[in-house]
Amino acid sequence: MVQCVIWEYIFPGEERVLTFTSLLGRYLYSLFDLIPITLVAVAIKLVHLRVNALKQETMLVQEKVKSELQYLKAQTNPHFLFNTLNGIYALSRKQDIKTPEAILNLSKILRYMLYETSHQTNPIRDELQLISDYIALQKLRFQEHLTITFTKDLEDENADISPLLLLPLVENAFKHSNGLNTHIEIRVIVANGILEFYISNNLSEQITEDPMIQDGIGLSNIKRQLAILYKEYNFSASKTEIDFIVELTIHLNSYAYA
Numbered sequence: 001m002v003q004c005v006i007w008e009y010i011f012p013g014e015e016r017v018l019t020f021t022s023l024l025g026r027y028l029y030s031l032f033d034l035i036p037i038t039l040v041a042v043a044i045k046l047v048h049l050r051v052n053a054l055k056q057e058t059m060l061v062q063e064k065v066k067s068e069l070q071y072l073k074a075q076t077n078p079h080f081l082f083n084t085l086n087g088i089y090a091l092s093r094k095q096d097i098k099t100p101e102a103i104l105n106l107s108k109i110l111r112y113m114l115y116e117t118s119h120q121t122n123p124i125r126d127e128l129q130l131i132s133d134y135i136a137l138q139k140l141r142f143q144e145h146l147t148i149t150f151t152k153d154l155e156d157e158n159a160d161i162s163p164l165l166l167l168p169l170v171e172n173a174f175k176h177s178n179g180l181n182t183h184i185e186i187r188v189i190v191a192n193g194i195l196e197f198y199i200s201n202n203l204s205e206q207i208t209e210d211p212m213i214q215d216g217i218g219l220s221n222i223k224r225q226l227a228i229l230y231k232e233y234n235f236s237a238s239k240t241e242i243d244f245i246v247e248l249t250i251h252l253n254s255y256a257y258a
Contacts, residue, residue, distance in 0.1 A: 155192070230251070
């Protein structure tokens with residue numbers, strides 16, 4: 001049919017009888033026309049496979065980071081509970097009448113940890129209330145041996161922050177302070193989406209090493225959490241002859257999982 005109807009329009013001036021050699025040549029010629037299309041199709045397929053591989057790799061990295069974060073937080077809670085129970089035990093040994101109140105305060109803190117920290121972020125006011133409850137617990141333990149100032153200047157008390165990020169810094173200050181005459185200062189400022197957190201404590205004479213090095217779980221844990229959770233932050237810890245100071249600045253809108 002091709003030879004009879006459209007041959008002269010496609011192959012003008014050529015014989016209508018095809019030999020095997022000429023037919024093979026025409027097939028090869030047609031094949032060359034298909035090569036660019038085939039290459040484009042293969043390139044598209046390879047790009048698609050690469051994109052899927054990158055997505056899978058990104059998901060695996062994110063899962064790994066989240067698992068590490070969960071592990072770090074899982075370390076923090078027992079660490080906190082262990083130190084706090086030691087304080088309550090000291091009260092009970094003295095048969096202090098404030099022991100039941102200390103247990104009640106601990107119950108409030110643990111309730112928050114169990115039921116209010118499953119979210120990615122919490123309002124800063126809730127985290128600061130948790131710190132206030134913890135300070136109240138420590139006041140029962142240290143009694144007249146504790147002098148503490150806790151000042152807050154919050155432009156937005158609903159600003160979001162990752163749960164339990166600040167409490168270990170406060171706990172660390174109590175842990176490494178001078179138990180006979182403890183002085184702690186805490187300042188919190190939230191303005192223009194930036195959190196500024198400052199805490200200092202006088203050092204116990206028994207501490208000869210840098211508290212940041214000595215405490216294998218507390219501050220090193222927090223530094224790693226910050227690296228995972230926030231893209232823009234600054235953390236510094238310094239020691240003088242009498243004080244240990246931690247300063248933390250976080251751009252709250254740089255939360256990595258927002």
